[in-house]
Amino acid sequence: MKELKKEDISQEVFDLYDDYAHNKMDRKEFLQKLSLYAVGAITLPALLSFISPNYLDSISVKSNDPRLKSEFITYDSPKGGKKIKGLFSILKDTTKKLPGIIVVHENRGLNPYIEDVGRRTALEGFVTLAPDALSPLGGYPGNDDDGRAMQKKRDRNEMLEDFIAAYNYLKTHKDCNGKVGVVGFCFGGWISNMMAVKIPDLAAAVPYYGRQPSQENVVKIKAPLLLQYAGLDKRVNAGWSDFEIALKENNIEHEAHFYANVNHGFHNNTTPRFDKEAAELSWERTITFFNKHLKG
Template identity: 65%
Template sequence: MSEINKEDIKQEVFDLYDDYAHSRINRRDFVQKLGLYAVGGLTVPSLMSFLMPDYQERIQVKADDSRLRSEYINYNSSKGGGNIKALLSKPVEAKKKLGGIIVVHENRGLNPHIEDVARRAALAGFVSLAPDALTPLGGYPGNDDEGRTLQSKRNRDEMLEDFIAAYEFLKEHKDCNDKIGVVGFCFGGWISNMMAVRISGLDAAVPFYGGQPAIEEVPKIKAPLMLHYAELDTRITEGWKAYETALKENKKEYTAYIYPKANHGFHNDTTPRYDKAAAELAWNRTLEFFKDKLN
């Protein structure tokens, strides 16, 4: 990553990247608009390098970590994409059955960062399963730009079925204690909310900056929720007030946090939108929530 100081970058640049990362503008328009902020010693290439994810240096739990047993498996999603690939991880030293956590990726498939998050969850004492909703199209292609393009070709309701099927797979797994939670980020946050709507037996759901379900769906929620939002992520956070009202009216169990001065994607430590204090606090809260609900 370049030597650009994050504090010197205008918020509009992060908002522009958010538009690009969510396919509201294409790469050509992104580069063109980025040129408006290439002033002083900044250049468009240096800004591009600064904003793009760094998967090589930011992995916290390596794929070959000796404390874990991680492997790729496949499970059946008959209502979704068919045969779905997923990363299954658990602690090597586990002496009993563990709670299960479905880890749901962003809008670009199962990239190295989400695999890392899944391993972090396993290291905290759970069986984690991180599916790749791009499996029917060949899987995560190795870079996020192509991943976003592929994911846009899939129906999101069919992808929801893939993650519901992951719940069914993990619930029957020999190492799981029958209690299942879900955590998801961005697109995965919406999936997490919708799994709480669709799965009456879900034990916990933690959406990170995820789109909210339709208000009329809220009465169906049975799982306790922990919701994480970013103050500067107005695109997502503006839907929270109505969602919270519906949760209260329907007497649902929930806890919600809005992290001051944080951007959408603040938990993702591979991009400069990462907010270390907010990310660590949110993740620690998430793990404590899962330990309470899944053990």
């Protein structure tokens, strides 16, 4: 069987997967449409396997990395007395309080990719907390399809409150110096934008391909923003023009980067939407930004 490569796949397949991943169609419709691209040596199972996340071979910082103390904790969230589970990570050899970063998952719960991002960020000298918004429903179920279905059952504004509670938990943690930022991806990008709206003393926010807040909410933002967008992401990028105008009109510190010819999810190294060059450059910018605003 031919080994599939990214260049073998048409852009329409990535767009189709994006629609499916963002609940624009159910799995049956997705597979029916995907089958149209299974031609010649490319079978439907091979195509489906290729575009699905591969967590087993993609983790860059293992859960037992000897440089880190990385463990699951729980914290209280205000809606209904919920307990939220999150992955807490910090350098083992640190002797001082560190700035904190909340790491916010996509629309499928705290999967291995986001856990990995939490650990990567901790290795840069931050104390990190990566919450699982699926905690009230039992937590991330072990696969993204079920995770998406579960997350659809939760109200997004209640989940926002869960992440704000994570900020409050980390800000007052004994290992944190009180400066806390947020980085989030997709749904987590929207959460990052909204945390900037809702938290006056948020130190910095880095939304990756996240939906923008309404114009009336932009005026409330105090935190500096680093906005990361995928050049091919028409769905999210459609909101940029109005957002940019509002940011400038309200003199909100921000910088935006559009990475040409890459798809929504380009930072996620577990799927073929991953773009190594854009992911590495955007992450370098992210860490530099956090160093400036949380350590400077």
